[in-house]
Amino acid sequence: MHQRSLADLAAALRRREFSSEELTRACLGRIARFNPRLNAFVTVTEERALGAARAADQRIKAGEARALEGVPIAHKDIFCTKGIRTSCGSRMLDNFIAPYDATVVEKLEQAGAIMVGKTNMDEFAMGSSNETSHYGPVCNPWDISMVPGGSSGGSAAAVAARLVPGATGTDTGGSIRQPAALCGISGLKPTYGAVSRYGMIAFASSLDQAGPFAVSAEDLAVMLQAMSGFDPRDSTSLDRPVPDYRAALDDAIAGLRIGLPKEYLGEGLDAGVAKAVEEAIKVFERLGAKPVEISLPNSRLAVPTYYVVAPAECSSNLARYDGVRFGYRCAEPRDLRDLYERSRGEGFGAEVKRRILIGTYVLSSGYYDAYYLKAQRLRRLISADFARAFGQVDVILGPTSPSVAFKLGAKQDPLTMYLCDIYTIAVNLAGLPGMSIPCGFAGGLPVGLQLIGNYFTEPRLLNAAHRYQRETDWHRRVPPGFE
Amino acid sequence: MSLYMEWEAVIGLEAHVQLMTRSKIFSGASTAYGAEPNTQACAIDLGLPGVLPVLNGEAVRMAVKFGLAVGAEVATRSIFARKNYFYPDLPKGYQISQYEQPIVKGGRLEIAVDGRRKTIGITRAHLEEDAGKSLHEDFHGFSGIDLNRAGTPLLEIVSEPDLRGAAEAVAYMKKLHTLVVYLGICDGNMQEGSFRCDANVSVRPKGAAKLGTRTELKNLNSFRFIERAIEFEIERQIEVLENGGQVFQETRLYDPDEHETRPMRGKEEAFDYRYFPDPDLLPVELERAVIEDIRATLPELPDAKLGRFMRDYGLTVYEAEVLTADRALADYFEATAKAAADTEPKLAANWVMGDLLGALNRDGLALAKSPVSPQQLGGLLRRIADDTISGKIAKQVFEAMWRSEGDADAIIAAKGLKQITDTSAIEKIVDNIIAANPSQAAQYRAGQDKLLGFFVGQVMRATQGKANPGQVNELLVRKLKGG
Numbered sequence: 005m006h007q008r009s010l011a012d013l014a015a016a017l018r019r020r021e022f023s024s025e026e027l028t029r030a031c032l033g034r035i036a037r038f039n040p041r042l043n044a045f046v047t048v049t050e051e052r053a054l055g056a057a058r059a060a061d062q063r064i065k066a067g068e069a070r071a072l073e074g075v076p077i078a079h080k081d082i083f084c085t086k087g088i089r090t091s092c093g094s095r096m097l098d099n100f101i102a103p104y105d106a107t108v109v110e111k112l113e114q115a116g117a118i119m120v121g122k123t124n125m126d127e128f129a130m131g132s133s134n135e136t137s138h139y140g141p142v143c144n145p146w147d148i149s150m151v152p153g154g155s156s157g158g159s160a161a162a163v164a165a166r167l168v169p170g171a172t173g174t175d176t177g178g179s180i181r182q183p184a185a186l187c188g189i190s191g192l193k194p195t196y197g198a199v200s201r202y203g204m205i206a207f208a209s210s211l212d213q214a215g216p217f218a219v220s221a222e223d224l225a226v227m228l229q230a231m232s233g234f235d236p237r238d239s240t241s242l243d244r245p246v247p248d249y250r251a252a253l254d255d256a257i258a259g260l261r262i263g264l265p266k267e268y269l270g271e272g273l274d275a276g277v278a279k280a281v282e283e284a285i286k287v288f289e290r291l292g293a294k295p296v297e298i299s300l301p302n303s304r305l306a307v308p309t310y311y312v313v314a315p316a317e318c319s320s321n322l323a324r325y326d327g328v329r330f331g332y333r334c335a336e337p338r339d340l341r342d343l344y345e346r347s348r349g350e351g352f353g354a355e356v357k358r359r360i361l362i363g364t365y366v367l368s369s370g371y372y373d374a375y376y377l378k379a380q381r382l383r384r385l386i387s388a389d390f391a392r393a394f395g396q397v398d399v400i401l402g403p404t405s406p407s408v409a410f411k412l413g414a415k416q417d418p419l420t421m422y423l424c425d426i427y428t429i430a431v432n433l434a435g436l437p438g439m440s441i442p443c444g445f446a447g448g449l450p451v452g453l454q455l456i457g458n459y460f461t462e463p464r465l466l467n468a469a470h471r472y473q474r475e476t477d478w479h480r481r482v483p484p485g486f487e
Numbered sequence: 488m489s490l491y492m493e494w495e496a497v498i499g500l501e502a503h504v505q506l507m508t509r510s511k512i513f514s515g516a517s518t519a520y521g522a523e524p525n526t527q528a529c530a531i532d533l534g535l536p537g538v539l540p541v542l543n544g545e546a547v548r549m550a551v552k553f554g555l556a557v558g559a560e561v562a563t564r565s566i567f568a569r570k571n572y573f574y575p576d577l578p579k580g581y582q583i584s585q586y587e588q589p590i591v592k593g594g595r596l597e598i599a600v601d602g603r604r605k606t607i608g609i610t611r612a613h614l615e616e617d618a619g620k621s622l623h624e625d626f627h628g629f630s631g632i633d634l635n636r637a638g639t640p641l642l643e644i645v646s647e648p649d650l651r652g653a654a655e656a657v658a659y660m661k662k663l664h665t666l667v668v669y670l671g672i673c674d675g676n677m678q679e680g681s682f683r684c685d686a687n688v689s690v691r692p693k694g695a696a697k698l699g700t701r702t703e704l705k706n707l708n709s710f711r712f713i714e715r716a717i718e719f720e721i722e723r724q725i726e727v728l729e730n731g732g733q734v735f736q737e738t739r740l741y742d743p744d745e746h747e748t749r750p751m752r753g754k755e756e757a758f759d760y761r762y763f764p765d766p767d768l769l770p771v772e773l774e775r776a777v778i779e780d781i782r783a784t785l786p787e788l789p790d791a792k793l794g795r796f797m798r799d800y801g802l803t804v805y806e807a808e809v810l811t812a813d814r815a816l817a818d819y820f821e822a823t824a825k826a827a828a829d830t831e832p833k834l835a836a837n838w839v840m841g842d843l844l845g846a847l848n849r850d851g852l853a854l855a856k857s858p859v860s861p862q863q864l865g866g867l868l869r870r871i872a873d874d875t876i877s878g879k880i881a882k883q884v885f886e887a888m889w890r891s892e893g894d895a896d897a898i899i900a901a902k903g904l905k906q907i908t909d910t911s912a913i914e915k916i917v918d919n920i921i922a923a924n925p926s927q928a929a930q931y932r933a934g935q936d937k938l939l940g941f942f943v944g945q946v947m948r949a950t951q952g953k954a955n956p957g958q959v960n961e962l963l964v965r966k967l968k969g970g
Contacts, residue, residue, distance in 0.1 A: 084537045097536065104530055106537060203537040210766035238539050239768050317766055320569050323580020324534040328632070344573055367571070367761035376763060 005030050007482065010075060010169035010223035017064060017074040024064070024074025024118060028057035031076040031120050034167045038486065041148060044161040046081050046139045047089055048121040056118045063116070072230055073116030078171040080159050081122040082129055083109050083214070084203040092205045093125040093137040093155075096325045096332045096351035106203025107235045108172055108214050115230035120168060123158030127353045128322065129179055129207040131155050132424040133415065136355040141412055144187060145483035146449050150409040153183030153424075156217070160187040163217045165486045170218040170227050174204060176211045177310050178404075178428025181440035184217060185404035185452020188442045190469065190479055191217045192224045195459050196435035197242035199228075200235030206321040208314035209240075211432040220479050221441060221469035225249035228462065244460075252463045253470040258292025260468060263397030267303040268427050274407045276446025281403050284443040284453045287475050288401070288468070296397050300389040305382050306430035307422055312366050312379035313433070318356075319363025325351060358418065387434040394458040399468055403427055404440040404452030427454060437462050441469045442478035450478070494728075495693040496721045497701075498656050498686055499610075499648035502663055503641050504673045505617070505681040506549045512616050512640035513540030513583065520679045524633035528619070532638040534578030539767050542567075546640040547771060549672035550590045550614050551781045553642060556670055556788055557609050559594030561778050567614075567768045571761040575632050576619035584615035584643075586762045590771065596646075596666070597790065598658040599808075607659050608647030617641050636680075642672070648687065648698070653717040657710050660684060661812075665789050669814045683708040686717055689734070690724045699724070700734040704741055704748055716741035720748050792817055800824065800832035809840055815854050819843075819861050826865020830872040838864060842885050859888045867895035880904050880952050907954045910962070913946070916954070917962045920945045931967050939963060 005027060008016070017024055032050050039045050053076065060074035084090045084102035091097045105113070113119070126136040134142040134157025142157040144150040145165040152161040156173030160183035163171050173180040175193035184191030192215045199214040206212060216227035229249050235241040264285065269278065285295055327333035327347025334346035352360070366375035393400060405424055415421045431438040436456055443453035453472075457465040473479050511518055514531035531538045554561040568586035594609035617639040622631035644663065650656045664682055667673040674681050689701035704720055707713045719741070724734050739748040787795070789811050796807040796817070810820045816839070824835040843864065847857060867888065871881050876899060887898045899905055907913055920942060921928050931938040939960070946959045 090536070092536070100536065102530075102535065102537065104535075104538075201537075202539050205536040206767075208766075237541060239541050240766075316763060320571050320581050320761070320763070323571060323573065324536070324578060326573060326575075326580060328575050329533060329578060330535065340575065364761065367763055369759045369761070372761075372763070 006034060006166040006169075007487070008169070009220050010218050011220070011226050013169050014072055014075050014226065017060075018069050020064060024057040024060040025054060027074065028053050028076045028118055028120065031168055034165075035121065035162075038165055038167060042143050042145060042161050042165055043140055044123055044142050044152075044158040044165070044167065045078065045121045046091060046093070046124045046158070049088055049119055052088075053118050053120045060116055060118060070114070070116035071226065072112065075117050075170070076120045076168050077112060077117045077227075078121050078123045078159060078162050078168045079109060079119055080125050080156050080171070080173050082125060082174050082205045083172060084205065085109055085119070085122065088122065090122070090205065091138070092129070093127040093139065094352065094356070095138045097205075098138065098332065100331050102203070104203060107200035107237065108204060108231050111233070112172070112227075112230050117170075117230065123156070123162055123171060125158055126155035126179075127356050128205070128318070129155040129174055129176055129212075130318070130355050130359055132178070132182055132421050133410075133412070134158065134183070135412065136353055138353060143412070144409045144449075145486055146188060146409065149411055150449065151186065151412050153186035153405070153409065155179040155183075156191075157183045159217050160184055160189060160191065163187070163189045163219065164483060166482060170216060170223055172214060172231070173217050174207075174212055174214050175428075175432065176207050176213075176314060177432050178425035180215045180217065181404050181428050181438055181452065181454060182424060184440040185442075185454075186409040186450065188450025188452075188478070188481060188483070189217055189219055190221055190224050190439065190441045191215065192228060192439040192462070192465070193431065193437060194228060194232060194462055195242070195437045196432075197240050198232045198437070198460075198462070200233070200238045200241050202235055202237040206317075208317040209321060210317060211310075211314060213432070220473055221439075221466050222250070222253055222473075224439070225253060225466045225470075247460075247463050249463055249466055252467045255467050255471075256292065257288070257468055257471050260288075260293040260399060261397040262288055262293045262295050263298040263393050263400040264295055265298050265300045265303065265393070265400060265402055267300050268402035272406050272423075272426070273403060274446065277403050277405070277407060277451050280444030280446060280451035281401075281453055284472065285401065287472055291471055291475065293468075298393045298396060298400070300393060300430065302382065302385045302389050303430060306386055306433060307426055309379045309382040309386065309433060310425075310429045311362065311422060312375050313383065315359040315363030316367050316376050316379075317363070319360045319367065322352075322356065322360055327351070355418070383433045386430050390430070390434045390436060390456075390458075398457075399461075399465060400456040402454050402456075404454040408446050408449035408451060431456055435459070437465060439465050439469060441473065442481070443476070444478055450481075493693055494690045494721075494725050495695075496652050496717075497648045497689050497691060497698055498650035498652070498717060500646045500650065500656060500659060500684050500686050502644040502646075502660065502682070502684040504553075504644060504663075504667050506546050506640040506642055506672050507674050507681075508543055508545045508549070508640050510543060511638035512543050512546045512614065514638050516638065518639050520676075522635055524622075524631070524635060526635065528634035528637055532578065532634055534580070540583060540765075542768060542771065543640065546614055547590065547773070548781055549640075549670070550612060550642050551773070551778055552670050552672055552785060553612055553644070553667065554591035554594065555778070555782050555785060556666060557591075557594035557596055559609060559612070560592045561773065562588060562590050562592060563773050563775065563778075564588065565590040565613075565771045567765045567771070568762045569765045572758060574618070575630065576621045576634070576637070578619065578634060578637055582616060582618060583765055583768070585613035588770075589613035596659065596662055598655065598662050600654050600658050605649075605655065607649045607655075610645045610647050612642055612644040615641050615643055653714045653721070656686060656717050657714045660710060660713055662789075665812055665814075669786060669789055671786070677708050677710075680708055684713065686713065686720075688717055688720045688724070690721055690728065699728075700736050702734065702736065702748075703738045705738055705751065707741060712741055712743055715743070715746060716748060719746060723748065786814070789814075800836065802833065802836055806836045806840065810836060813854070819854060819857075822861030823864045823868070826862045827868035827872070828865070830865075830868045834868050834871065835865070838868060838885075842882065846885075846889055858891050859885070863888050863894055870895050870899060874906060874908060874955060875899065876904055876906050877952065877956055880906065904953060907950055908958065910958065913950070913954050913958055914962055916946055916949050917959070917966055920949065921963075921966055928967060939967075942967070
């Protein structure tokens with residue numbers, strides 16, 4: 005059962021090949037068996053999941069099955085879940101139980117999906133290796149001495165190890181695409197505003213976007229269908245009709261113009277990754293797509309721009325964790341200042357503190373113009389690069405990450421770590437949709453291919469990815485030991 | 488000449504006007520005053536993780552009304568920013584407030600002090616959310632936090648430093664108060680903090696162009712406190728300067744019990760608020776047509792009403808000012824004048840300003856609670872005008888109406904207060920009185936004109952005030968002289 009794709013499982017449940025309870029039990033069994041090795045889940049909601057599965061079986065029996073009826077999924081622990089702890093990977097929220105569901109959680113539940121648990125992540129989604137989590141790092145199912153990528157490392161590892169057929173993630177600078185790449189699965193970051201941010205704990209509000217993880221592009225389409233749509237509770241949510249993400253999956257892609265940014269395929273890219281990406285391009289060519297070399301001249305500015313914008317927003321977004329109303333509070337504060345200093349000092353980890361400090365600095369009077377305002381200008385330049393490119397091409401293609409998964413603990417220098425997201429960050433700065441799909445291996449570890457589209461072209465991205473996946477089986481590879 | 492004359496005070500005011508929307512500026516929680524602590528604060532007001540603000544359109548419309556009423560430019564695009572600082576009653580660690588691009592720019596308000604008219608510039612008015620309240624009593628070494636007020640919409644109205652003394656400052660605030668209540672955007676309740684201000688005060692040698700160092704007086708919530716605090720602060724600064732000292736730029740709190748201002752502790756350490764645009768909210772875009780639609784809903788404004796009252800009702804400036812100072816009072820007057828039909832409007836003005844306000848004041852009642860309606864008062868005035876009763880008897884009737892004994896006509900009938908206008912009846916009484924007081928009659932005839940009053944009094948007493956005073960006078964003079 006666990007080897008089958010999400011779309012396939014949904015169809016099988018509807019045909020009553022097996023019950024949701026059986027499937028959910030199977031997933032819970034695999035979680036119990038493999039999670040000690042992976043640390044992908046921080047919370048498993050077994051009883052609740054089984055209750056929901058039985059209810060789903062009733063609906064299926066009654067012929068009232070919804071799109072994801074009875075399909076077990078996992079939520080990144082950044083999405084608030086009513087009555088179930090939402091830790092955001094932080095000691096700060098180790099005791100936090102939200103009195104509401106995030107819109108994403110609500111929508112997936114309304115589509116019939118069964119939540120089996122909450123997945124591990126970098127603390128407050130700040131990290132590219134899942135090593136900043138208060139609950140310890142997640143291990144990559146392809147090699148448990150390796151990182152799964154981050155920040156949505158738990159969700160990516162859970163899907164890669166076939167513990168669940170699908171999971172949610174969030175992507176602020178690559179936090180869906182990079183772990184999808186490193187774990188050999190598919191992941192999609194939608195256009196900014198396509199999926200509601202309500203109830204999703206904010207890291208950098210202007211960049212954060214929720215999206216799905218699954219084995220295949222088709223599965224992503226099914227999940228995205230349930231997750232996206234206008235939400236009046238999120239002012240940045242887009243009020244436009246949700247397209248049918250599956251409708252064009254099988255369309256031919258002959259004539260599709262594929263942009264190959266020279267900045268993404270040159271210096272700094274591992275040879276093994278480059279080779280896999282080149283092979284993937286050949287597959288697209290065989291399908292009739294037309295490669296066009298393009299330039300995104302401001303690419304090199306993306307990482308520095310991001311590390312001004314994101315920390316600035318995070319320094320403000322994380323100010324609410326002050327030990328006053330909820331979350332971690334230090335023991336016996338002497339006075340207000342002590343309460344603030346120790347609650348935050350003890351509640352946050354090193355990477356979060358680093359970014360709060362950077363963000364506070366770049367917003368400070370005297371530095372605001374030089375950093376924050378300048379970064380906003382660069383952000384427009386970066387967006388303009390893409391706007392120009394999409395005048396020439398339909399989809400941009402390149403590596404998701406410059407390297408495959410690396411050893412746990414290998415990147416101690418934050419700057420080296422930040423460079424993991426060198427190809428993904430610009431997409432967030434521009435608010436574009438992007439996805440990563442498996443395109444081969446280098447040194448036995450998965451390589452991710454990144455597809456970037458113009459605003460609202462998720463159907464076209466999914467179509468291109470799906471056609472590629474019809475020609476290849478990289479996405480069907482299961483890590484040894486997890487078959 | 489006192490030393491005081493050599494100095495000139497320069498004052499600018501920041502008025503905080505609570506907008507009377509039903510729900511908060513960024514959440515659906517109620518804004519009603521006086522509920523149990525923390526019962527009117529929802530997840531958004533509490534700043535729980537993952538929640539997002541959604542702007543209340545009604546608050547925007549109210550701000551636009553104000554802008555149009557003071558002849559300001561209403562911005563077609565304004566932006567909400569975050570003002571970052573830590574305080575326990577500020578749940579998110581930032582206040583959402585408009586900063587660089589406010590909704591209202593420029594404007595003016597005309598005030599009159601001692602008959603002198605002066606135009607005070609309004610720099611800007613911007614929308615923001617209020618914070619909660621810290622309660623320092625009753626918690627034995629702790630502070631309590633009540634977040635009911637958190638998220639209440641405020642319009643902060645910033646004046647130019649055009650005010651030159653406490654009297655002008657009070658006149659400005661009163662005018663502003665009248666205006667916002669007229670506009671129906673604020674309930675004007677100063678005890679509940681719906682209308683309050685901070686004052687920036689500095690002094691300089693009279694005639695000097697350069698401004699002195701200013702201090703900011705916080706949270707002045709009555710006209711009396713505004714006046715006293717500013718007066719105290721002006722004198723304090725003059726004294727400091729005359730003694731060769733220096734005024735420090737600082738925030739001071741007015742203590743009405745001690746009648747002094749004191750530097751505020753703690754909160755004020757050269758704060759850097761690190762303002763930046765709130766990424767959770769889109770810019771507020773207003774189309775010209777929408778602004779014009781709002782303009783069409785503006786009520787008649789105080790100044791226009793004042794002019795009309797003088798023109799249409801023949802009132803003096805003073806009368807018109809008193810009656811238009813409060814929209815409800817102006818409405819009451821107009822309804823009374825209308826109900827009084829052909830009566831001189833001046834009579835209605837005198838009664839409203841005199842007897843009605845006097846009675847309300849005596850009984851501590853608000854106009855809305857007046858036991859006498861404009862229709863009833865108008866009915867009374869008609870009886871004065873048609874000589875059914877004298878002005879003096881009318882006061883008795885008014886008191887009876889005040890005690891809810893019925894309409895004027897019913898009271899006049901029940902108490903037999905109808906004026907005696909039958910000349911023969913009065914003549915008989917006059918004859919009797921003259922006959923009964925021969926010596927006084929003789930003295931009058933000998934030239935002691937003052938004694939006429941004695942005779943009038945006697946006749947009125949004999950008729951229990953019901954005789955027409957004009958007729959009585961005329962008859963007495965004729966009979967005594969002719970005698």
